[in-house]
Amino acid sequence: MAKLCVIIAPDPRLKITARPVAAVDDAVRRLMDDMLETMYAAPGIGLAGPQVGDARRVLVLDIAHRDEAPSPLCVANPEILWVSEETSVDEEGCLSLPDHYAEVERPARVRVRFLDYQNETREIEAAGALATCLQHEIDHLDGTLFVDHLSLLKRNIILRKLKKAKKLGPQPAMARP
Numbered sequence: 545m546a547k548l549c550v551i552i553a554p555d556p557r558l559k560i561t562a563r564p565v566a567a568v569d570d571a572v573r574r575l576m577d578d579m580l581e582t583m584y585a586a587p588g589i590g591l592a593g594p595q596v597g598d599a600r601r602v603l604v605l606d607i608a609h610r611d612e613a614p615s616p617l618c619v620a621n622p623e624i625l626w627v628s629e630e631t632s633v634d635e636e637g638c639l640s641l642p643d644h645y646a647e648v649e650r651p652a653r654v655r656v657r658f659l660d661y662q663n664e665t666r667e668i669e670a671a672g673a674l675a676t677c678l679q680h681e682i683d684h685l686d687g688t689l690f691v692d693h694l695s696l697l698k699r700n701i702i703l704r705k706l707k708k709a710k711k712l713g714p715q716p717a718m719a720r721p
């Protein structure tokens with residue numbers, strides 16, 4: 545396995561529409577393994593292909609708590625089959641928008657069909673953190689970031705700060721107030 549480089553917004557590579565995979569073969573499994581390693585190292589709870597510069601419709605997530613055993617989910621070609629009318633508001637963050645968090649309203653429950661690590665077609669109905677995380681990661685496959693769900697004003701404030709941080713380059717951790 546290898547750790548991959550996570551792309552930080554704003555970046556055109558985060559705005560692409562990713563392409564479906566023909567099947568979850570060894571090459572796709574290698575990508576899933578590398579993405580999981582990258583996500584756990586960050587640490588994060590989800591990661592999508594475009595965030596590591598890969599244009600395939602692949603995502604990984606693990607919403608297990610720190611004191612629980614890891615419970616990774618590898619997903620290719622996800623399709624949202626149904627969303628609930630009921631919505632919920634959760635605070636979201638993203639490895640591509642480090643240190644920024646905002647409340648996002650989304651359907652509270654979703655049903656998703658996808659290809660798993662074994663190339664089996666699976667369907668799950670998700671609620672709570674899993675529903676939020678799945679929708680957030682599927683968004684990435686269509687070039688949508690969580691800030692795209694916020695007002696233009698809030699989005700621009702966050703993206704401007706990220707752009708400025710990029711220009712300054714990596715700062716020593718102690719320099720942050």
Ligand code: NI
Nearest residue numbers: 637638639640
């Ligand atoms: Ni994200």
